[in-house]
Amino acid sequence: MAATISPPSESFAQTAPNPLRDGLRLERMAEPCTMVICGATGDLTERKLGPALYNTLLGGFLPPEFTVVGFSRRDLTDEEFRNHLLEGINRHSRNRPAKPAIWDSFAQGIEYHRGTFDDPAAYVELARRLDRIDRDRGTAGNRLFYLAVPPNLYPGIVNQLDRAGLAASGEQRGSGAKRGWTRVIVEKPFGYDLASARALNHEIAAVFDEDQVYRIDHYLGKETVQNLAVFRFGNGLFEPIWNRRYIDSVQITVAETVGVEGRGEFYDQTGALRDIVQNHGLQLLAMFAIEPPVEFGAEDLRDEKLKVLRAVKPMRPEEVASNTVRGQYVNGWVEGQRVGAYRDEPEVAPDSETETFVALKLGIDSWRWAGVPFYIRTGKALPSRVTEIAVQFRRAPLALFSRAGVSQVDPNVLAIRVQPDEGILIRFGAKVPGQGLQIRTVNMDFRYGSSFAVDSPDAYETLLLDAMVGDASLFTRSDEVERAWAILDPMLAAWAAGEGGPLHFYGAGSWGPPAADELLERDGRAWRRP
Amino acid sequence: MTGLFEAAGEEQAAHRRLMRFGANQQPATPMWSERGTTVQAVAENLARLWDSEAHDTAAAAGTTSVAEKGLAHARASVLNLIVLVVDDAAADRVVSTLVDLGVRHPSRAIVLVPDQGSEAESIDARISTHCHAASGGGDRVCCEEVVVAVRGEAAGHLSGIVSPLLIHDLPTHVWWPGDPPFRDPIFDQVVELGDRVLVDSADFGDLAAGLRRIAGLRRQSGVGDLSWERISWWQELTAQFFDARRFRRYLPNLSRLLIRYAAAPDTDVAAPMSQALLYAGWIATRLGWRRHRTVEPLADGGFRLTLEGKHEMVDLVIRPEPTDIHRPGDLVSVRLRSLGETGAGEFIIDRRGEDAAVATNADGMTALLRLVPMDAPSEAELLSSQLALDVVDPVYEDALRAASILLASAREPAA
Numbered sequence: 044m045a046a047t048i049s050p051p052s053e054s055f056a057q058t059a060p061n062p063l064r065d066g067l068r069l070e071r072m073a074e075p076c077t078m079v080i081c082g083a084t085g086d087l088t089e090r091k092l093g094p095a096l097y098n099t100l101l102g103g104f105l106p107p108e109f110t111v112v113g114f115s116r117r118d119l120t121d122e123e124f125r126n127h128l129l130e131g132i133n134r135h136s137r138n139r140p141a142k143p144a145i146w147d148s149f150a151q152g153i154e155y156h157r158g159t160f161d162d163p164a165a166y167v168e169l170a171r172r173l174d175r176i177d178r179d180r181g182t183a184g185n186r187l188f189y190l191a192v193p194p195n196l197y198p199g200i201v202n203q204l205d206r207a208g209l210a211a212s213g214e215q216r217g218s219g220a221k222r223g224w225t226r227v228i229v230e231k232p233f234g235y236d237l238a239s240a241r242a243l244n245h246e247i248a249a250v251f252d253e254d255q256v257y258r259i260d261h262y263l264g265k266e267t268v269q270n271l272a273v274f275r276f277g278n279g280l281f282e283p284i285w286n287r288r289y290i291d292s293v294q295i296t297v298a299e300t301v302g303v304e305g306r307g308e309f310y311d312q313t314g315a316l317r318d319i320v321q322n323h324g325l326q327l328l329a330m331f332a333i334e335p336p337v338e339f340g341a342e343d344l345r346d347e348k349l350k351v352l353r354a355v356k357p358m359r360p361e362e363v364a365s366n367t368v369r370g371q372y373v374n375g376w377v378e379g380q381r382v383g384a385y386r387d388e389p390e391v392a393p394d395s396e397t398e399t400f401v402a403l404k405l406g407i408d409s410w411r412w413a414g415v416p417f418y419i420r421t422g423k424a425l426p427s428r429v430t431e432i433a434v435q436f437r438r439a440p441l442a443l444f445s446r447a448g449v450s451q452v453d454p455n456v457l458a459i460r461v462q463p464d465e466g467i468l469i470r471f472g473a474k475v476p477g478q479g480l481q482i483r484t485v486n487m488d489f490r491y492g493s494s495f496a497v498d499s500p501d502a503y504e505t506l507l508l509d510a511m512v513g514d515a516s517l518f519t520r521s522d523e524v525e526r527a528w529a530i531l532d533p534m535l536a537a538w539a540a541g542e543g544g545p546l547h548f549y550g551a552g553s554w555g556p557p558a559a560d561e562l563l564e565r566d567g568r569a570w571r572r573p
Numbered sequence: 574m575t576g577l578f579e580a581a582g583e584e585q586a587a588h589r590r591l592m593r594f595g596a597n598q599q600p601a602t603p604m605w606s607e608r609g610t611t612v613q614a615v616a617e618n619l620a621r622l623w624d625s626e627a628h629d630t631a632a633a634a635g636t637t638s639v640a641e642k643g644l645a646h647a648r649a650s651v652l653n654l655i656v657l658v659v660d661d662a663a664a665d666r667v668v669s670t671l672v673d674l675g676v677r678h679p680s681r682a683i684v685l686v687p688d689q690g691s692e693a694e695s696i697d698a699r700i701s702t703h704c705h706a707a708s709g710g711g712d713r714v715c716c717e718e719v720v721v722a723v724r725g726e727a728a729g730h731l732s733g734i735v736s737p738l739l740i741h742d743l744p745t746h747v748w749w750p751g752d753p754p755f756r757d758p759i760f761d762q763v764v765e766l767g768d769r770v771l772v773d774s775a776d777f778g779d780l781a782a783g784l785r786r787i788a789g790l791r792r793q794s795g796v797g798d799l800s801w802e803r804i805s806w807w808q809e810l811t812a813q814f815f816d817a818r819r820f821r822r823y824l825p826n827l828s829r830l831l832i833r834y835a836a837a838p839d840t841d842v843a844a845p846m847s848q849a850l851l852y853a854g855w856i857a858t859r860l861g862w863r864r865h866r867t868v869e870p871l872a873d874g875g876f877r878l879t880l881e882g883k884h885e886m887v888d889l890v891i892r893p894e895p896t897d898i899h900r901p902g903d904l905v906s907v908r909l910r911s912l913g914e915t916g917a918g919e920f921i922i923d924r925r926g927e928d929a930a931v932a933t934n935a936d937g938m939t940a941l942l943r944l945v946p947m948d949a950p951s952e953a954e955l956l957s958s959q960l961a962l963d964v965v966d967p968v969y970e971d972a973l974r975a976a977s978i979l980l981a982s983a984r985e986p987a988a
Contacts, residue, residue, distance in 0.1 A: 061821060062859045063812040066968030067805075075817055103809050106816055107931065107943050144928050148944035181817055 073099075073511035075108035076185035076223070077176050079169070081160065081200055082192035083113030083124065087230070089131035092191065095503035097132045097141060100149055102500075104508055108181045110152040114169065116159050124155035137501060152180065160192070160200050166207035173209070177223075184223030187510055194232060198246040201227070205250040212255055228257045228510055231322050232313065233519070236535060237528035244521040253521060257510045262323040262430075263330075263517040264502030264509075265461055271330050271432075272339070274459070274467065281457075282335075284436070286411045291454060292566075294433045295327050296573050297421040300377050301428075302551070303399075307390035314397045316369075316531055319421040323430075325352065325527045326519070327461070328417055331432050332407055341515040345523060352526040354409040363537035364544035368558045370400035372424040375551030382424050382551035396546055398538075399423045402559040404566075405530070416566060420559060424551035429573045430461040444480055453484045458571070466490035606699030615698045615719060616737050619681075622702060622717065650716075652960065653745040654682040655735055657753070657763055661686060664720045667750065671718055672703050673953035678960050681740050684720045687728035687759065694725030696734070729759060732766055744768050744794065744963050748956065752778040755786045769794035771959050774801075775845035775902045781984070784847075784977040788970065795965035800847040800902070801972070802955045806947065807852060807904055807922065810931055814909075814920045820935055823911035823918045825883040829890070830856060831908040836874060836893035837901045843874055844901035847976070849891045852904060854975030855968065862887055864978060866988045876983035885912060889979070899924065900949060911935075 064072070078096075080088055099105055113124045129150075133140040156172060158165025177184050188204065190197055204210045204227075212225040229247075234240025247256055262268060275282055284290070297319050303310040310318065329348040336343035358366055373384040385391060385399050400422030407417065436455040444452070456470040467489045475481040509517055537543035547556030554560075554570065563569055605618045654671070658664050664684050671682050704715040719738055723731065739745060747767030754760050764770050770792055777783030790796050815821045832852055836844035856862070862880040869877035874893035879886055894905050909920040918935030929947035950958075 059821070061812060061815045062824065063808070063815055063856070065859060066966065067808055067812055072813070072816055101946060103806070103813075103945075106813055107933070108817060142928075142946060144944045145946055148942075151943070181819060183818065 071104065071508060071512050073105055073109065073508060074185055075106045075180075075182045076187055076511055077110040077112060077173055077180075077182045078187045078189060078507075078511075079112045079114055079156075079173070080189045080191055081114045082190065082196075083155070084115045084117045084119070084127060085191055087191045088113070089127065090135050091501075091503045092189065092507070093128040093131040094136035094139075095501055095507050096128075097136055097146075097149070098138055098500065099504050099508055100145070101138055102504075108152075108183075110154070110176050110180050110182055112154050112156050112169070112172065112176070114156045114158065114165075116157070118157060119155050121153065121155045125150045125153050128153065160196055160203065163203060163206060166203045166209065170207045170209050182223070186223065186225045188225070188227045190227065190229045194230075194234075194243070197229060197243060201247050201250045210250045210255075212252070224255075224513070225251075226255050226257055226510055226513070227251055228259055228507075230259050232317060233258055233322075233524050234528060235317065237525060237532045240524055240528045244525065248521070254515065256521070257506075257515060258519040258521075258524065259506055260322045260326055260519050261502040261506065262461070263326060263519075264504075264506040266465060268327070268330055268461060269517070270465075271459060272344075276335055276339075287413055287415050289436055290415055291435045291437045292416045292418065292568055293331065293435070294571055295324060295331075295417065295419045295431075296433070296571070297323055297327075297419075297430045298425040298554075298573070299421075299423050299428055300425060302372070302382055302385065302424050303388050303391070305389070307388045310399075311391045311395055311397050314369075315399055315401045315421050315423070316534060320401060320403065320419060321527050321531055322519070324419045324421060325355075325530065327430075327432060328355075328405070328407075328419065329523075331459075332409075332412055332417075334411070339516070341518075344516050345520045349520070349523050349526060351407060351409070352523060352530065354407045354412070355405055355530050356408050357530050358533045358537075360533060360537050360540075360542060363534050364542065366404045366562075367534055367538075367543060368400075368402040368547060368556065368562050369398035369538065369544070370402075370422065370547040370549045370556040370559065371395070371397065372399050372422075372551045373548050375424070375553065377424055377426065377552040384551075385424075396538075398546065400425075400549060400555045400559070402555060402562055403534075404562060416568075418563060418568075418570075420555065420570070422549075422555055425554060426552055427573070428463065431458050431573050432461070433458040433571045433573070435568070444482065452482055456571070458573070460573075464490055604700055604702055606697075608697045609695050610698050611696065612734055612737055615700070615721065618700055619717070619719065619738065622700065650679050650681060650740055650743060652678060652680045652743050653739045654678075654680050654960070655745065655747045655763065655766055656682060656684045657747070657749050658684060658686055659751065661720075661722065663750075664722075668701065668718045668720065670953050670956070671716065673951070674716070674957055674960070678716070678957060680716050680960075681738075682716065682718045683735055683738050684718060685731060685735065685763075686720065686722040687731060688722070688724045689726070689728040689759075691724035691728075694727060696724075696727065697722040731759065731763055735763075735766055746771055746794075746797075746960055748772075751776050752783075755783065764790065764792070768792060769797060769963060771797040771799070771956065773799035774847035774851070775799070777845075777847070780845070780847060780850075781977065781980050784850075784973060784980065788973045788977055792965075794963045796969070796973075797959040797962060797966075798847075798851070798969065798973070799952065799955045799959065800845070801851055801966075801969050802959050803950070804848050804852050804855075804904060805958075807907060808855060810922050810929065810945065811856070811907065811909070811920070813931075814933060820918070820920075820933065823920075823935060824860060826885055826911045827860065827882060827887060827909055828885040828912050829888040829908070829910040831890045831892070831906075831910075832904065833892050833894040833906045835896045835899035835901050835903045835905050838895040838897060842901075844893055846874060846891070846893075846902070846980075848902055848904055850976035850980055851969075851972050852907065853889060853891060853979055854972040854977075856909075857889075857979070858971040858975045859968075864982050867982050867985045868987055870985060870987055871980075871983040878979065878982055891983075898926065903949065 080092060096111065129141060129146060156169055158168065173186060176182055190200060210225060234243050275285060329351040332351045333347040334350065336347045371385050375382055386393050386395055402420040405417045405419065434457045438454045439452060452472040458468040460466050469487045470484055472482045473485045475483050506517060534543060547558045549556040560570060604622065607614065656667050658667055664686050667684050698719060698721045700717060700719050702715060702717045721734060723734060745767045746769045747763055748771040750773065753772060770790060772787060774783060787796055815824055830853065832849045834844065834846065834849040857880060860882065862882050865879045865881045865886065867878055876891055878889045880889055896905065899905060905924050907922045911918040921932045923930045924947055927948055928944045930942060931945055932942045
């Protein structure tokens with residue numbers, strides 16, 4: 044036996060990686076940093092951000108130096124703000140209630156900064172506070188700003204951050220002095236149409252470099268969406284048939300059972316197309332249809348998504364009426380509950396023309412997808428809450444079993460379910476056992492939950508940690524956002540001009556207006572009942 | 574927890590950990606069992622289990638249902654697990670543990686109870702199944718256990734019995750709870766059946782020999798050790814000290830590592846030292862420390878060595894700490910001291926019940942102190958984490974070899 048214990052690495056200067064980190068289970072540890080939540084007393088902080096931080100802490104992903112600064116207008120003490128976060132965790136976290144000793148220790152690193160977002164002095168004070176935190180808690184000048192505020196406040200906040208010297212990042216701008224990184228997370232909706240999205244991007248770009256900006260689409264944080272890439276590029280079986288030669292059509296469904304839930308004012312100005320299709324719908328489409336990226340990194344992945352979106356040809360004004368269906372729910376029943384009409388919701392105009400349902404037919408003009416229709420539908424007050432992508436394959440070329448009385452076998456379907464019950468279903472024909480030849484469709488149903496019964500992290504946990512680690516793969520880039528708006532703009536314009544076809548009504552608890560079914564029937568297809 | 578250890582006699586020491594498996598659980602209700610059966614009969618019954626027909630039989634017998642809504646249950650499996658135990662009672666305890674395990678690893682487990690010494694030649698087998706509703710509802714995760722008691726000469730030829738019962742094309746793990754018979758040819762034979770071997774070095778009767786033997790095993794997917802899994806959170810917390818760049822410079826100047834591990838008070842049974850040794854071996858290999866001399870040889874579960882660090886000589890001290898709060902062998906506290914360029918630094922992890930206090934005293938700053946969760950994971954959880962891995966862990970292998978060297982040094986007289 045050798046007398047020495049083999050040394051694994053030669054040197055570990057301060058800049059060298061931590062030799063003890065080598066081979067450990069948790070590879071994605073956040074760097075020491077301060078997270079500043081602008082709009083810290085709002086709903087998002089309480090329901091999502093607080094619980095996500097707490098669960099990330101329990102998982103061991105947050106370093107001891109990690110510090111939270113809540114920034115808002117309300118007059119709160121540090122203690123009151125901590126309690127506000129704690130209540131949110133105790134109500135909404137997947138691990139709850141918070142363990143008192145652990146929370147008390149974590150809460151020492153939580154502060155509250157009171158100020159209005161248009162007051163320059165508040166930012167100067169914030170800068171001082173952050174410098175102090177860097178010194179006292181060792182956060183090394185790394186700062187993550189989370190804009191949990193309505194989008195109309197983004198430009199103002201971003202400008203104020205810049206003026207207070209809080210926007211520069213050591214990563215990108217190399218200001219000479221050694222300093223940490225600065226990143227900013229913004230929430231959807233990102234713009235209202237192409238022009239407003241461009242204006243917003245422009246204002247943010249005047250202050251932050253694109254690689255400092257993290258635009259959250261929480262759908263991309265979901266396991267299945269990430270699994271979509273693994274499913275396609277990690278398996279040799281599916282990629283060869285992932286094209287126009289074998290795929291007949293694709294349906295993307297994002298169905299909600301809820302109505303507008305007190306967000307009437309916001310929703311009435313937004314509608315289903317902007318609220319869901321612009322981000323979740325088109326992101327799912329892009330993730331489904333991308334070409335293999337050179338590497339599974341942020342820029343390559345987003346380049347490929349952008350290529351897909353660029354290949355989606357915007358409709359000409361006269362095409363809108365025949366390729367889109369918009370609907371609005373009237374009273375009905377959902378999950379055994381009576382639901383009133385959309386126009387009767389508080390803060391909704393009694394003659395509102397806003398769509399709560401939309402069905403679209405899009406095409407991707409690329410070598411791989413030319414001629415394959417992509418149908419997207421989304422709506423509120425639908426019969427079940429489900430998000431899925433269903434791929435219908437072409438039929439077998441010959442009705443080989445017709446002599447035995449089987450005229451046509453149903454086409455194969457592959458359904459990728461994003462929520463609930465994340466999983467993948469394959470439908471194929473099988474012979475019914477017995478003397479005759481009878482063919483029945485069977486489902487092969489794979490659920491992630493039944494193979495890996497592990498608590499998946501909430502999308503916000505994944506995304507917050509990604510932002511702290513500096514991995515932007517699952518965030519949307521400005522060019523993607525603008526391209527998505529460019530696809531939708533002609534529809535919005537045609538509808539606004541009254542040329543995009545009528546607004547159809549559907550009973551709450553139905554799968555949308557009959558016109559949505561007709562959209563597919565014209566092509567000899569039908570919506571899946573998910 | 575203490576009562577168990579007071580009762581543990583010398584002959585039970587090797588299996589003391591195993592005794593706690595599923596202490597409060599009933600063994601699974603068998604769906605099929607037969608004395609004096611054949612391997613073929615077991616295989617046929619396994620295949621039939623998931624038919625809807627079997628569902629009806631099971632329902633009639635009032636046992637666990639494996640089918641839903643009259644449809645054959647769609648089932649995902651991720652691995653085979655072969656477990657070796659010494660007797661029927663141990664088999665029951667293992668099956669109870671596997672019930673918990675199935676939640677994360679839908680698998681087929683084959684629990685073997687070999688008895689080569691028996692006069693009679695026979696195979697007894699029983700099959701049980703479990704389905705768990707996964708969290709969030711809806712999904713069900715299913716697993717099955719086959720317990721096969723093999724008596725007589727056939728017990729020396731287990732591979733022919735196990736192979737037909739495995740689900741093909743899935744990774745196979747061999748778990749050997751307790752003190753494996755390293756010198757018995759049956760050990761090599763069973764280890765050959767798996768891609769990965771799982772042991773718990775805390776249960777080795779002869780720790781030095783066991784560590785050497787495990788370090789010499791070459792399996793495609795490596796070796797797992799539940800004791801290594803137990804210290805993984807300690808490793809994580811330790812690494813976190815030095816994730817901060819300003820503290821990283823203390824690493825080359827570490828001059829003292831003090832590790833305390835729990836020992837049951839008032840008992841002659843020595844607490845297993847493997848966690849403390851593996852932790853020390855891990856730090857030593859990551860930081861490139863070399864053996865230098867023995868200061869205090871091993872006595873009463875403690876020892877002291879001088880190691881040669883990068884810039885400093887390192888004082889390594891391992892001590893048992895009498896406590897009945899923690900499981901014997903579990904780490905209780907770790908202290909790393911450094912003579913940094915700007916002064917001394919100390920990095921401390923102290924276990925306090927279900928939490929741990931983690932403190933840094935360095936840079937002349939006020940101590941950074943925080944509390945983090947430190948739950949003692951159950952055996953099922955440890956096993957579950959280890960089963961999720963299917964690659965050789967070079968960090969473990971390095972630590973294991975170092976632990977073996979440290980233990981050998983500790984047994985030498987002081988120099």
